Amino acid sequence: MNRFISIGEAAAVLGVSITTLRRWEASGKLVAEHTVGGHRRYDVNKLRPELLRTDNQDFRQTVAYARVSSHDQKNDLERQKQVLELYCAHAGWKFEVIADLGSGMNYNKKGLKKLLNAIIDGRIGRVVITHKDRLLRFGAELVFAICEAKQVEVVILNQGEDTAFEEDLAKDVLEIITVFSARLYGSRSRKNQKLLDGVRQAVKESQC
Secondary structure (H helix, E strand, O other): OOOEEOHHHHHHHHOOOHHHHHHHHHHOOOOOEEOOOOOEEEEHHHOOHHHHOOOOHHHOEEEEEEEEOOHHHHHHHHHHHHHHHHHHHHHOOOEEEEEEEOOOOOOOOHHHHHHHHHHHOOOEEEEEEOOHHHOOOOOHHHHHHHHHHOOOEEEEOOOOOOOOHHHHHHHHHHHHHHHHHHHHHOOOOHHHHHHHHHHHHHHHHHOO
């Protein structure tokens, strides 16, 4: 007797993501039955990984990426890493965690460059992040477009507001003002220091 299971159960049986199952179905490698309500159902007897995994996509690495803006947020960085590790382990994925400490507007962070290079080289099949803004403050969509072009699945655990968003944004703004004021007045000038002190006070008051 045939036993039909849902797409989530089929993904668990094969050890791949639901996105991968849908791609296999679209390419004709896997055929699904459909219920009256339009839900996919898979015949367990036809779920044979050795026949389905004919490409290298699903053997590529899963990378979990975590980031905070400054050293005083190290506790949050550890929390992010723990959340990512638990999620990936629960999903049964073999994974690596890449962590960065730096502004979300800095495109030259060591971990981010390592991640992007691996994506472009075709060594990554899945990227996992807690929030979109953990990747980059501005420009995350460009990275997602690169992932789509390279057939890299992007998993964002929380689509809601990042609780650290305001604090990180304030630090990023302070970084921008620091750079531009130093260029205008010189890094050691009184005008520069007065401006930075005022910005720091405003940031501090906004966090109260």
